[in-house]
Amino acid sequence: MYRNLTIKQKQIVWAWAFLALPVLFYSVIRFYPTGNAMLISFQDWNLLGTRTWTGLDNYTTLLSDPVFWQVFRNTFIYLLLGTPVSLVVAFAIAYHLDKVRFMHGFLRMLYFLPFMTSAVAMAWVWRWFYQPVPVGLFNNALASLGIPQVNFLNSTTNALPAILAPAVWAGLGFQVIIFMAGLRAIPRSYYEAARIDGVSTWTVLWEITLPLLRPTIVFLVVFSSIGFLRIFDHVFNMTTNNPGGPLNSTKPLVLMIYQTAFSSFDMGYAAAQTVVLFIVLLLVSLLQLWIMRDR
Protein backbone atom coordinates (compact mmCIF):
# COMPACT_ATOMS: atom_id res chain seq x y z
CA MET A 1 0.00 0.00 0.00
CA TYR A 2 2.79 2.39 0.99
CA ARG A 3 4.43 1.74 -2.38
CA ASN A 4 1.47 3.12 -4.25
CA LEU A 5 1.56 6.51 -2.52
CA THR A 6 2.92 9.58 -4.27
CA ILE A 7 6.07 11.19 -2.90
CA LYS A 8 3.94 13.89 -1.34
CA GLN A 9 1.69 11.37 0.39
CA LYS A 10 4.69 9.38 1.63
CA GLN A 11 6.03 12.57 3.19
CA ILE A 12 2.77 13.06 5.05
CA VAL A 13 2.94 9.53 6.42
CA TRP A 14 6.56 9.99 7.55
CA ALA A 15 5.89 13.37 9.09
CA TRP A 16 3.04 12.06 11.23
CA ALA A 17 4.99 8.92 12.12
CA PHE A 18 7.78 11.16 13.43
CA LEU A 19 5.35 13.41 15.24
CA ALA A 20 3.07 10.77 16.78
CA LEU A 21 4.94 10.29 20.04
CA PRO A 22 5.84 13.97 20.54
CA VAL A 23 2.27 15.09 19.84
CA LEU A 24 1.04 12.56 22.41
CA PHE A 25 3.67 13.85 24.86
CA TYR A 26 2.75 17.51 24.43
CA SER A 27 -0.96 16.73 24.71
CA VAL A 28 -0.69 14.63 27.86
CA ILE A 29 2.21 16.34 29.65
CA ARG A 30 1.67 19.97 28.64
CA PHE A 31 -1.82 20.76 27.35
CA TYR A 32 -3.95 18.49 29.50
CA PRO A 33 -2.20 19.64 32.73
CA THR A 34 -2.58 23.29 31.69
CA GLY A 35 -6.32 22.85 31.35
CA ASN A 36 -6.44 20.79 34.51
CA ALA A 37 -4.62 23.50 36.49
CA MET A 38 -7.16 26.07 35.34
CA LEU A 39 -10.01 23.72 36.22
CA ILE A 40 -8.67 22.99 39.70
CA SER A 41 -8.36 26.72 40.33
CA PHE A 42 -12.18 26.85 40.38
CA GLN A 43 -12.46 23.94 42.81
CA ASP A 44 -11.97 23.25 46.47
CA TRP A 45 -9.87 20.17 47.02
CA ASN A 46 -7.48 18.97 49.74
CA LEU A 47 -6.24 15.85 47.86
CA LEU A 48 -8.17 13.44 50.11
CA GLY A 49 -11.76 14.67 50.02
CA THR A 50 -13.95 15.25 47.00
CA ARG A 51 -13.46 18.02 44.51
CA THR A 52 -16.21 20.60 44.79
CA TRP A 53 -16.89 23.52 42.49
CA THR A 54 -16.52 26.84 44.19
CA GLY A 55 -16.56 29.19 41.23
CA LEU A 56 -14.34 32.20 41.78
CA ASP A 57 -13.95 31.62 45.53
CA ASN A 58 -10.23 30.82 45.28
CA TYR A 59 -9.60 34.03 43.37
CA THR A 60 -11.60 36.23 45.74
CA THR A 61 -9.84 34.63 48.72
CA LEU A 62 -6.54 35.34 47.01
CA LEU A 63 -7.36 39.00 46.44
CA SER A 64 -8.30 39.50 50.08
CA ASP A 65 -5.32 37.53 51.41
CA PRO A 66 -2.75 39.97 52.86
CA VAL A 67 -0.05 37.31 52.51
CA PHE A 68 -0.72 37.14 48.78
CA TRP A 69 -0.24 40.89 48.38
CA GLN A 70 2.95 40.74 50.42
CA VAL A 71 4.15 37.88 48.21
CA PHE A 72 3.12 39.72 45.05
CA ARG A 73 5.09 42.76 46.20
CA ASN A 74 8.15 40.62 47.04
CA THR A 75 8.05 38.96 43.64
CA PHE A 76 8.09 42.32 41.90
CA ILE A 77 10.85 43.61 44.16
CA TYR A 78 12.98 40.64 43.05
CA LEU A 79 12.20 41.60 39.46
CA LEU A 80 12.57 45.37 39.74
CA LEU A 81 15.79 45.13 41.73
CA GLY A 82 17.31 42.10 40.04
CA THR A 83 16.81 42.88 36.37
CA PRO A 84 18.22 46.45 36.21
CA VAL A 85 21.12 45.70 38.54
CA SER A 86 22.18 42.55 36.72
CA LEU A 87 21.82 44.12 33.27
CA VAL A 88 23.76 47.27 34.10
CA VAL A 89 26.56 45.33 35.78
CA ALA A 90 26.66 42.73 32.99
CA PHE A 91 26.80 45.44 30.33
CA ALA A 92 29.58 47.31 32.11
CA ILE A 93 31.61 44.09 32.34
CA ALA A 94 30.93 43.08 28.74
CA TYR A 95 31.68 46.58 27.40
CA HIS A 96 35.09 46.65 29.01
CA LEU A 97 35.89 42.97 28.57
CA ASP A 98 35.27 43.42 24.85
CA LYS A 99 38.09 45.98 24.73
CA VAL A 100 40.61 43.77 26.52
CA ARG A 101 42.82 41.28 24.71
CA PHE A 102 45.36 40.24 27.32
CA MET A 103 44.10 37.00 28.93
CA HIS A 104 40.69 37.68 27.46
CA GLY A 105 39.61 34.03 27.53
CA PHE A 106 40.70 33.62 31.14
CA LEU A 107 38.80 36.70 32.31
CA ARG A 108 35.70 35.58 30.42
CA MET A 109 35.97 32.18 32.08
CA LEU A 110 36.07 33.78 35.54
CA TYR A 111 32.87 35.71 34.87
CA PHE A 112 31.09 32.76 33.31
CA LEU A 113 31.97 30.12 35.90
CA PRO A 114 29.14 30.93 38.36
CA PHE A 115 26.58 30.25 35.61
CA MET A 116 27.65 26.59 35.64
CA THR A 117 26.92 26.12 39.35
CA SER A 118 23.80 24.66 40.89
CA ALA A 119 21.48 27.20 42.49
CA VAL A 120 20.83 24.98 45.49
CA ALA A 121 24.53 24.41 46.21
CA MET A 122 25.33 28.09 45.89
CA ALA A 123 22.35 29.13 48.01
CA TRP A 124 23.89 27.11 50.84
CA VAL A 125 27.33 28.64 50.26
CA TRP A 126 25.89 32.17 50.40
CA ARG A 127 23.76 31.24 53.38
CA TRP A 128 26.97 30.35 55.18
CA PHE A 129 28.55 33.68 54.11
CA TYR A 130 25.60 35.54 55.64
CA GLN A 131 25.69 33.87 59.09
CA PRO A 132 26.47 36.04 62.13
CA VAL A 133 29.91 35.85 63.81
CA PRO A 134 31.73 33.59 64.42
CA VAL A 135 30.33 31.52 61.53
CA GLY A 136 29.66 33.70 58.50
CA LEU A 137 32.39 34.85 56.16
CA PHE A 138 30.99 38.35 55.54
CA ASN A 139 30.45 39.18 59.18
CA ASN A 140 33.85 37.73 60.09
CA ALA A 141 35.40 39.97 57.46
CA LEU A 142 33.49 42.97 58.81
CA ALA A 143 34.54 42.11 62.35
CA SER A 144 38.21 41.88 61.38
CA LEU A 145 37.92 45.37 59.89
CA GLY A 146 36.19 46.63 63.02
CA ILE A 147 32.91 47.38 61.21
CA PRO A 148 29.61 46.63 63.04
CA GLN A 149 27.84 43.41 62.18
CA VAL A 150 25.14 43.26 59.52
CA ASN A 151 22.10 41.10 60.14
CA PHE A 152 21.51 39.58 56.71
CA LEU A 153 19.01 36.74 56.67
CA ASN A 154 17.14 37.47 59.91
CA SER A 155 16.18 41.01 59.04
CA THR A 156 12.95 41.80 57.22
CA THR A 157 14.68 44.56 55.23
CA ASN A 158 18.03 42.91 54.44
CA ALA A 159 16.94 39.35 53.75
CA LEU A 160 15.40 39.91 50.32
CA PRO A 161 18.41 41.69 48.78
CA ALA A 162 20.68 39.14 50.48
CA ILE A 163 18.82 36.30 48.77
CA LEU A 164 18.70 38.17 45.48
CA ALA A 165 22.49 38.65 45.42
CA PRO A 166 23.44 35.02 44.63
CA ALA A 167 20.67 34.87 42.01
CA VAL A 168 22.11 37.95 40.25
CA TRP A 169 25.64 36.63 40.71
CA ALA A 170 24.81 33.27 39.08
CA GLY A 171 23.10 34.81 36.05
CA LEU A 172 25.69 37.50 35.36
CA GLY A 173 28.02 35.30 33.30
CA PHE A 174 25.28 34.40 30.83
CA GLN A 175 24.32 38.04 30.36
CA VAL A 176 27.96 39.10 29.88
CA ILE A 177 28.43 36.48 27.16
CA ILE A 178 25.24 37.49 25.35
CA PHE A 179 26.14 41.19 25.57
CA MET A 180 29.60 40.48 24.17
CA ALA A 181 28.14 38.55 21.25
CA GLY A 182 25.88 41.55 20.61
CA LEU A 183 28.78 44.01 20.83
CA ARG A 184 30.91 41.97 18.43
CA ALA A 185 28.11 41.98 15.88
CA ILE A 186 28.18 45.78 15.53
CA PRO A 187 30.21 46.55 12.39
CA ARG A 188 33.56 48.15 13.18
CA SER A 189 33.04 50.62 10.34
CA TYR A 190 30.48 52.48 12.46
CA TYR A 191 33.10 53.07 15.12
CA GLU A 192 35.73 54.01 12.54
CA ALA A 193 33.38 56.60 11.07
CA ALA A 194 32.61 57.99 14.51
CA ARG A 195 36.30 58.23 15.30
CA ILE A 196 37.06 60.11 12.08
CA ASP A 197 34.25 62.53 12.95
CA GLY A 198 35.86 62.97 16.38
CA VAL A 199 32.82 61.85 18.35
CA SER A 200 33.39 61.33 22.08
CA THR A 201 33.40 57.82 23.56
CA TRP A 202 30.34 58.66 25.61
CA THR A 203 28.37 59.75 22.53
CA VAL A 204 29.45 56.63 20.65
CA LEU A 205 28.12 54.53 23.53
CA TRP A 206 24.74 56.30 23.61
CA GLU A 207 24.25 56.95 19.89
CA ILE A 208 25.75 53.84 18.29
CA THR A 209 26.39 50.98 20.71
CA LEU A 210 23.23 51.01 22.84
CA PRO A 211 20.70 51.61 20.01
CA LEU A 212 22.25 48.81 17.95
CA LEU A 213 22.21 46.51 20.99
CA ARG A 214 18.45 46.91 21.35
CA PRO A 215 17.51 43.35 20.32
CA THR A 216 20.09 41.95 22.74
CA ILE A 217 18.87 44.20 25.54
CA VAL A 218 15.21 43.33 24.99
CA PHE A 219 16.04 39.63 24.98
CA LEU A 220 18.03 39.86 28.20
CA VAL A 221 15.42 42.02 29.95
CA VAL A 222 12.69 39.48 29.21
CA PHE A 223 14.86 36.46 29.93
CA SER A 224 16.03 37.74 33.30
CA SER A 225 12.60 39.17 34.22
CA ILE A 226 11.02 35.77 33.76
CA GLY A 227 13.82 34.24 35.81
CA PHE A 228 13.33 36.65 38.73
CA LEU A 229 9.53 36.31 38.64
CA ARG A 230 10.00 32.54 39.07
CA ILE A 231 12.68 32.73 41.79
CA PHE A 232 12.37 29.78 44.17
CA ASP A 233 15.54 27.68 44.67
CA HIS A 234 17.55 30.43 46.35
CA VAL A 235 14.73 31.58 48.63
CA PHE A 236 13.74 28.07 49.69
CA ASN A 237 17.28 26.96 50.48
CA MET A 238 18.40 30.11 52.26
CA THR A 239 15.35 30.12 54.53
CA THR A 240 14.60 26.38 55.02
CA ASN A 241 14.05 26.83 58.77
CA ASN A 242 11.20 29.26 57.99
CA PRO A 243 10.62 29.28 54.21
CA GLY A 244 10.03 32.79 52.89
CA GLY A 245 10.78 34.33 56.26
CA PRO A 246 11.39 36.28 58.31
CA LEU A 247 7.69 37.24 58.45
CA ASN A 248 7.14 36.40 54.76
CA SER A 249 9.48 39.23 53.81
CA THR A 250 11.33 37.13 51.23
CA LYS A 251 8.52 34.88 50.05
CA PRO A 252 8.02 34.90 46.24
CA LEU A 253 4.92 33.66 44.44
CA VAL A 254 6.37 30.26 43.53
CA LEU A 255 7.20 29.52 47.16
CA MET A 256 3.66 30.46 48.19
CA ILE A 257 2.33 28.08 45.53
CA TYR A 258 4.62 25.31 46.79
CA GLN A 259 3.52 25.75 50.39
CA THR A 260 -0.18 26.06 49.60
CA ALA A 261 -0.09 22.92 47.48
CA PHE A 262 2.38 20.68 49.27
CA SER A 263 2.30 21.83 52.90
CA SER A 264 -1.37 22.86 53.29
CA PHE A 265 -2.62 20.58 50.47
CA ASP A 266 -5.06 23.26 49.38
CA MET A 267 -4.85 22.33 45.70
CA GLY A 268 -7.57 24.65 44.40
CA TYR A 269 -6.11 27.70 46.09
CA ALA A 270 -2.61 26.82 44.89
CA ALA A 271 -3.87 26.31 41.33
CA ALA A 272 -5.43 29.78 41.40
CA GLN A 273 -2.04 31.17 42.41
CA THR A 274 -0.38 29.39 39.49
CA VAL A 275 -2.91 30.94 37.13
CA VAL A 276 -1.94 34.38 38.47
CA LEU A 277 1.72 33.56 37.87
CA PHE A 278 0.87 32.42 34.35
CA ILE A 279 -0.94 35.69 33.61
CA VAL A 280 1.95 37.79 34.94
CA LEU A 281 4.49 35.88 32.83
CA LEU A 282 2.23 36.10 29.79
CA LEU A 283 1.99 39.88 30.16
CA VAL A 284 5.78 40.16 30.34
CA SER A 285 6.17 38.06 27.18
CA LEU A 286 3.50 40.04 25.32
CA LEU A 287 5.21 43.25 26.34
CA GLN A 288 8.36 41.90 24.71
CA LEU A 289 6.55 41.09 21.46
CA TRP A 290 5.03 44.57 21.46
CA ILE A 291 8.39 46.28 22.02
CA MET A 292 10.04 44.23 19.29
CA ARG A 293 7.30 44.96 16.78
CA ASP A 294 7.21 48.73 16.68
CA ARG A 295 10.18 48.93 14.37
Added chain:
Amino acid sequence: MAVTEEIRPNADALLHAAPPRRPANMGQILRWTLLFLGGIAMVMPIAYMISTSLKWPHEVYNLQLIPDEPHLENYTYVLEDGRFYGWFINSIVIAVVTTVSNVLFDSLVGYTLCKFRFPGRYIVFIAILSTLMIPTEMLVIPWYLMSQQLGWLDTYWGIMFPGLMTAFGTFLMKQFFETVPDDFIEAARIDGLNELQIWWTVAMPLVKPALAALAIFVFLGNWTAFIWPLIVTNSVEMYTLPVGLSSFGDEADVAWELIMTGAAISTIPTLVVFLIFQRYIIQGVVMAGLKG
Protein backbone atom coordinates in the same frame (compact mmCIF):
# COMPACT_ATOMS: atom_id res chain seq x y z
CA MET B 1 13.58 35.02 19.70
CA ALA B 2 12.74 37.31 16.85
CA VAL B 3 15.61 39.60 16.04
CA THR B 4 14.36 42.34 13.80
CA GLU B 5 17.70 44.04 13.24
CA GLU B 6 19.97 43.15 10.39
CA ILE B 7 22.72 43.30 12.98
CA ARG B 8 22.47 39.94 14.64
CA PRO B 9 24.71 38.94 17.45
CA ASN B 10 26.35 35.69 16.54
CA ALA B 11 28.34 33.07 18.29
CA ASP B 12 31.17 32.78 15.81
CA ALA B 13 31.97 36.47 15.97
CA LEU B 14 32.39 36.15 19.71
CA LEU B 15 35.09 33.54 19.36
CA HIS B 16 36.94 34.63 16.26
CA ALA B 17 36.89 38.37 15.81
CA ALA B 18 38.93 40.24 18.36
CA PRO B 19 39.36 43.98 18.66
CA PRO B 20 42.52 45.32 17.05
CA ARG B 21 45.54 45.34 19.30
CA ARG B 22 46.29 48.72 20.77
CA PRO B 23 49.44 49.68 22.62
CA ALA B 24 48.92 49.31 26.35
CA ASN B 25 48.33 52.61 28.08
CA MET B 26 47.35 53.54 31.59
CA GLY B 27 43.65 53.32 30.78
CA GLN B 28 44.01 49.83 29.38
CA ILE B 29 46.03 48.66 32.36
CA LEU B 30 43.48 50.09 34.78
CA ARG B 31 40.65 48.48 32.82
CA TRP B 32 42.39 45.10 32.86
CA THR B 33 43.15 45.31 36.57
CA LEU B 34 39.56 46.15 37.48
CA LEU B 35 38.20 43.36 35.29
CA PHE B 36 40.69 40.95 36.82
CA LEU B 37 39.71 41.90 40.37
CA GLY B 38 36.02 41.66 39.46
CA GLY B 39 36.59 38.22 37.95
CA ILE B 40 38.38 37.05 41.07
CA ALA B 41 35.48 38.31 43.17
CA MET B 42 33.07 36.37 40.93
CA VAL B 43 34.77 33.05 41.61
CA MET B 44 35.31 33.69 45.33
CA PRO B 45 32.10 31.92 46.45
CA ILE B 46 33.15 28.83 44.49
CA ALA B 47 36.72 29.08 45.81
CA TYR B 48 35.53 29.37 49.42
CA MET B 49 33.15 26.45 48.95
CA ILE B 50 35.99 24.20 47.76
CA SER B 51 38.48 25.52 50.29
CA THR B 52 36.10 24.97 53.20
CA SER B 53 35.35 21.44 52.05
CA LEU B 54 39.09 20.76 52.51
CA LYS B 55 39.35 22.32 55.99
CA TRP B 56 39.29 20.87 59.49
CA PRO B 57 36.42 22.06 61.73
CA HIS B 58 38.64 24.39 63.76
CA GLU B 59 39.72 26.43 60.73
CA VAL B 60 36.34 26.69 58.98
CA TYR B 61 35.55 30.10 60.41
CA ASN B 62 38.79 31.88 59.61
CA LEU B 63 39.02 33.92 56.42
CA GLN B 64 41.97 32.01 55.02
CA LEU B 65 41.36 30.80 51.50
CA ILE B 66 44.14 28.19 51.49
CA PRO B 67 43.60 25.63 54.27
CA ASP B 68 46.56 25.08 56.60
CA GLU B 69 46.41 21.33 56.19
CA PRO B 70 44.09 20.48 53.27
CA HIS B 71 42.56 17.01 53.57
CA LEU B 72 39.78 14.92 52.04
CA GLU B 73 38.27 13.66 55.32
CA ASN B 74 35.04 15.62 54.70
CA TYR B 75 34.58 13.91 51.36
CA THR B 76 35.16 10.42 52.75
CA TYR B 77 32.81 11.21 55.63
CA VAL B 78 30.03 12.50 53.36
CA LEU B 79 30.43 9.71 50.81
CA GLU B 80 30.71 6.90 53.41
CA ASP B 81 27.34 8.02 54.68
CA GLY B 82 26.06 6.56 51.39
CA ARG B 83 23.29 9.03 50.72
CA PHE B 84 25.31 11.46 48.63
CA TYR B 85 26.63 8.59 46.56
CA GLY B 86 23.06 7.49 45.77
CA TRP B 87 21.90 11.05 45.03
CA PHE B 88 24.86 11.49 42.72
CA ILE B 89 23.90 8.36 40.77
CA ASN B 90 20.25 9.47 40.62
CA SER B 91 21.22 12.88 39.27
CA ILE B 92 23.54 11.35 36.66
CA VAL B 93 20.90 8.88 35.45
CA ILE B 94 18.18 11.52 35.23
CA ALA B 95 20.34 14.16 33.55
CA VAL B 96 21.73 11.66 31.00
CA VAL B 97 18.37 10.12 30.09
CA THR B 98 16.62 13.48 29.68
CA THR B 99 19.54 14.80 27.63
CA VAL B 100 19.48 11.83 25.24
CA SER B 101 15.70 12.05 24.96
CA ASN B 102 15.78 15.77 24.19
CA VAL B 103 18.57 15.45 21.64
CA LEU B 104 16.64 12.74 19.80
CA PHE B 105 13.06 13.98 20.01
CA ASP B 106 13.60 17.74 19.86
CA SER B 107 15.74 17.36 16.76
CA LEU B 108 13.33 14.88 15.16
CA VAL B 109 10.39 17.21 15.71
CA GLY B 110 12.38 20.28 14.72
CA TYR B 111 13.52 18.51 11.56
CA THR B 112 10.01 17.37 10.66
CA LEU B 113 8.54 20.84 11.15
CA CYS B 114 11.34 22.39 9.14
CA LYS B 115 11.72 20.01 6.19
CA PHE B 116 8.34 18.33 5.64
CA ARG B 117 5.22 19.81 4.04
CA PHE B 118 2.09 18.19 5.43
CA PRO B 119 -1.37 19.17 6.62
CA GLY B 120 -1.32 20.24 10.26
CA ARG B 121 2.29 21.37 10.22
CA TYR B 122 1.55 24.94 11.19
CA ILE B 123 -0.86 23.94 13.94
CA VAL B 124 1.64 21.52 15.49
CA PHE B 125 4.35 24.17 15.35
CA ILE B 126 2.20 26.84 16.99
CA ALA B 127 0.93 24.35 19.59
CA ILE B 128 4.44 23.33 20.63
CA LEU B 129 5.65 26.91 20.61
CA SER B 130 2.74 28.02 22.78
CA THR B 131 3.83 25.64 25.55
CA LEU B 132 6.81 27.97 26.06
CA MET B 133 4.35 30.40 27.60
CA ILE B 134 3.23 27.93 30.27
CA PRO B 135 5.44 28.09 33.34
CA THR B 136 6.51 24.76 34.89
CA GLU B 137 5.15 25.98 38.22
CA MET B 138 1.64 25.94 36.79
CA LEU B 139 2.01 22.32 35.77
CA VAL B 140 3.50 20.86 38.95
CA ILE B 141 0.11 20.41 40.65
CA PRO B 142 -1.49 18.48 37.75
CA TRP B 143 1.74 16.51 37.25
CA TYR B 144 1.71 15.58 40.91
CA LEU B 145 -1.91 14.40 40.71
CA MET B 146 -1.12 12.46 37.54
CA SER B 147 1.92 10.84 39.15
CA GLN B 148 -0.11 9.95 42.21
CA GLN B 149 -2.82 8.23 40.17
CA LEU B 150 -0.37 6.39 37.92
CA GLY B 151 2.07 5.36 40.65
CA TRP B 152 4.89 7.53 39.32
CA LEU B 153 5.65 9.23 42.63
CA ASP B 154 9.11 8.51 43.93
CA THR B 155 10.40 6.88 40.72
CA TYR B 156 13.01 7.89 38.15
CA TRP B 157 10.29 8.08 35.54
CA GLY B 158 8.29 10.40 37.77
CA ILE B 159 11.25 12.74 38.17
CA MET B 160 12.11 12.91 34.49
CA PHE B 161 8.90 12.57 32.50
CA PRO B 162 8.09 16.32 32.40
CA GLY B 163 11.44 17.13 30.79
CA LEU B 164 11.74 14.41 28.14
CA MET B 165 10.97 16.91 25.38
CA THR B 166 11.10 20.68 25.43
CA ALA B 167 9.59 23.30 23.17
CA PHE B 168 12.75 25.37 23.58
CA GLY B 169 14.89 22.54 22.20
CA THR B 170 12.46 21.84 19.36
CA PHE B 171 12.44 25.48 18.32
CA LEU B 172 16.23 25.70 18.57
CA MET B 173 16.69 22.62 16.38
CA LYS B 174 14.12 23.82 13.85
CA GLN B 175 16.10 27.06 13.47
CA PHE B 176 19.28 25.13 12.85
CA PHE B 177 17.78 22.68 10.36
CA GLU B 178 16.91 25.75 8.26
CA THR B 179 20.65 25.94 7.49
CA VAL B 180 20.67 22.42 6.00
CA PRO B 181 20.16 22.78 2.21
CA ASP B 182 17.08 21.01 0.83
CA ASP B 183 19.24 19.76 -2.06
CA PHE B 184 21.15 17.47 0.32
CA ILE B 185 17.91 15.89 1.44
CA GLU B 186 16.62 15.57 -2.13
CA ALA B 187 19.87 13.92 -3.21
CA ALA B 188 19.65 11.42 -0.35
CA ARG B 189 16.05 10.65 -1.29
CA ILE B 190 17.10 9.94 -4.88
CA ASP B 191 19.84 7.67 -3.53
CA GLY B 192 17.06 5.63 -1.96
CA LEU B 193 17.50 6.45 1.71
CA ASN B 194 14.31 6.43 3.73
CA GLU B 195 13.28 9.50 5.71
CA LEU B 196 14.57 8.16 9.03
CA GLN B 197 17.96 7.46 7.49
CA ILE B 198 18.05 10.90 5.88
CA TRP B 199 17.38 12.56 9.21
CA TRP B 200 19.95 10.50 11.08
CA THR B 201 22.79 10.22 8.55
CA VAL B 202 22.43 13.39 6.47
CA ALA B 203 20.78 16.12 8.52
CA MET B 204 21.92 15.33 12.07
CA PRO B 205 25.70 15.46 11.39
CA LEU B 206 25.23 18.92 9.86
CA VAL B 207 23.80 20.40 13.05
CA LYS B 208 26.24 18.89 15.54
CA PRO B 209 27.13 22.24 17.16
CA ALA B 210 23.45 22.89 17.83
CA LEU B 211 23.00 19.39 19.25
CA ALA B 212 25.95 20.01 21.56
CA ALA B 213 24.42 23.30 22.70
CA LEU B 214 21.08 21.64 23.33
CA ALA B 215 22.70 18.77 25.22
CA ILE B 216 24.59 21.19 27.47
CA PHE B 217 21.49 23.19 28.29
CA VAL B 218 19.33 20.15 28.99
CA PHE B 219 21.98 18.41 31.07
CA LEU B 220 22.71 21.49 33.17
CA GLY B 221 19.01 22.21 33.59
CA ASN B 222 18.21 18.72 34.83
CA TRP B 223 21.35 18.42 36.94
CA THR B 224 20.36 21.55 38.87
CA ALA B 225 16.55 21.08 38.72
CA PHE B 226 15.03 21.50 42.14
CA ILE B 227 11.32 22.20 42.50
CA TRP B 228 9.88 19.20 40.62
CA PRO B 229 12.27 16.56 42.08
CA LEU B 230 11.52 18.06 45.50
CA ILE B 231 7.80 17.56 44.96
CA VAL B 232 7.83 14.14 43.32
CA THR B 233 10.31 12.34 45.57
CA ASN B 234 9.41 11.15 49.08
CA SER B 235 12.10 8.69 50.07
CA VAL B 236 15.65 9.75 50.78
CA GLU B 237 17.04 7.16 48.34
CA MET B 238 15.20 8.74 45.40
CA TYR B 239 16.41 12.32 45.99
CA THR B 240 18.51 14.03 43.35
CA LEU B 241 21.63 15.93 44.44
CA PRO B 242 19.95 19.35 44.84
CA VAL B 243 17.04 17.88 46.84
CA GLY B 244 19.42 15.75 48.89
CA LEU B 245 21.73 18.68 49.58
CA SER B 246 18.76 20.80 50.65
CA SER B 247 17.56 18.20 53.15
CA PHE B 248 21.11 17.48 54.32
CA GLY B 249 21.79 21.15 54.99
CA ASP B 250 18.55 21.45 56.88
CA GLU B 251 19.38 18.65 59.32
CA ALA B 252 20.11 19.83 62.83
CA ASP B 253 23.75 20.27 63.78
CA VAL B 254 25.26 19.57 60.39
CA ALA B 255 28.65 21.26 60.29
CA TRP B 256 29.17 23.91 57.59
CA GLU B 257 32.28 22.20 56.23
CA LEU B 258 30.14 19.12 55.49
CA ILE B 259 27.45 21.22 53.77
CA MET B 260 30.20 22.87 51.71
CA THR B 261 31.49 19.40 50.82
CA GLY B 262 28.02 18.39 49.65
CA ALA B 263 27.69 21.62 47.67
CA ALA B 264 31.10 20.99 46.10
CA ILE B 265 30.11 17.43 45.15
CA SER B 266 27.08 18.76 43.28
CA THR B 267 28.98 21.64 41.63
CA ILE B 268 32.40 20.24 40.72
CA PRO B 269 31.18 17.88 37.92
CA THR B 270 29.63 20.71 35.89
CA LEU B 271 32.61 22.96 36.55
CA VAL B 272 35.03 20.29 35.32
CA VAL B 273 32.94 19.69 32.20
CA PHE B 274 32.91 23.45 31.63
CA LEU B 275 36.67 23.82 31.99
CA ILE B 276 37.25 21.01 29.47
CA PHE B 277 34.71 22.11 26.86
CA GLN B 278 34.77 25.83 27.65
CA ARG B 279 34.94 27.01 24.06
CA TYR B 280 32.03 24.86 22.87
CA ILE B 281 29.93 25.64 25.90
CA ILE B 282 30.25 29.40 25.55
CA GLN B 283 29.54 29.15 21.83
CA GLY B 284 26.59 26.87 22.56
CA VAL B 285 25.18 29.19 25.21
CA VAL B 286 25.26 32.11 22.77
CA MET B 287 23.65 30.06 20.00
CA ALA B 288 20.95 28.71 22.26
CA GLY B 289 20.40 32.08 23.89
CA LEU B 290 20.00 33.95 20.65
CA LYS B 291 18.25 31.44 18.44
CA GLY B 292 16.17 29.62 21.02
